[in-house]
Structure formats: C-alpha cells, structure tokens
Amino acid sequence: MKSSEVDILIVPGWLDSGPGHWQTRWEKNLKTAQRIQQPDWKTPDRDAWVKSIVAAVEQTERPAILVAHSLGVIAVAYAAAQLPAGRVAGAFLVAPADVDNSTDWPENDGHKWPAENFGFAPVPTEPLGFPALVLAANDAPYCTQARAEAMAAAWGAKFVDVGQAGHIAEEHGFGPWPDGLLKFGKFLADLKS
Known part of the structure; x- marks a missing residue:
C-alpha cells in the first residue's frame, strides 16, 4: 500500500502532540493524514477517546491506518474490538x-x-485483529522495552527496537524523525492491498 491509498489517522497521546512533534509534521506532510481530536487532552476519558477513534475510522473512505503515540497506543488497543x-x-x-x-x-x-489512570488501566491484552507494528526505545521513560514487547506479542503485532530514543518525542530529539517515516513507508509497503 501507498500513503495515497489509505486514510492515515494520527492518534496522539496524553496532552496531544505539539507543533514540532513528528506526528504533527506527518499530519502536515502526508496528504491523506488527519489528527483524531479528543474532547480533553489533559484529563482524558478512555471511553471518550475510544469513541473518537471509532467515529474517525467509520468516516474513512479508504482503508484506515492508525498512527498512534504513547497513550494513543493504549486507546487504539481499547478501540480495536469496536x-x-x-x-x-x-x-x-x-x-x-x-x-x-x-x-x-x-x-x-x-x-x-x-x-486513577483515567480508566486506561489495565493495558488491553487481546489481539488487535489487524496488522500492527509496535516501536519502542530501550530507554523509554513511560514503558520498559520488555513491557512494550509483551504488549506487541499480546496484540499480535511485530516489534521494533528503536534503540536509545526516550519517548520518541520532540523533547528527545524526534521532531522530524526521518527514520520513523522510512519505517512507516516500509510498514505500508508490506501491507496487502
């Protein structure tokens, strides 16, 4: 698949992705990308976030590709069954x-x-039901790499170790993230049309 053949849905995490974040840059530079807006970025409600994801997927005209970061990943895992x-x-x-x-x-x-985790705990452990790739750093502040690998396995996803990359966010030097874009392009290319 190519990015022009899919609807790319950007799913930021807690507090949203700022103007220099790789998700924001991808949203601006990938013609078929759009951000899923959440009702509250600071005090997220799991059910509301899931509802936003489901509604966005229902409105797509082409196959949907979810591009999630941080808490957005967990929201996608909760939304998968719906x-x-x-x-x-x-x-x-x-x-x-x-x-x-x-x-x-x-x-x-x-x-x-x-x-209280805003209702996001525990991490869902059911298979997602669609191809997925989990990318995580070995020095991540919000999740150990072992836990990220376990999540990937439970979800039926492939796992990629991105090395020393922190939270793979702007504050860790991942504004543009060209390597991530290459990995995303390969992920799309490997999907069956």
Missing part, C-alpha cells in the same frame, strides 16, 4: 505508555499522571 470489521488496514504504534506501571512516570509539561 472498530468496523475490515476498515483498519494496519496500526503503527509508537512508544506505548505502560499505564499499569505509571507511578514512576516523569512529569510531562508540568502535569503529573494521576493514580
């Missing part, structure tokens, strides 16, 4: 947030993740 059959061609899942082990998460832009 997505219309056959509408999602694949999911590119970057730096999942381990909501089951969030007590040691660092502060993010002056915000501390609350103990």
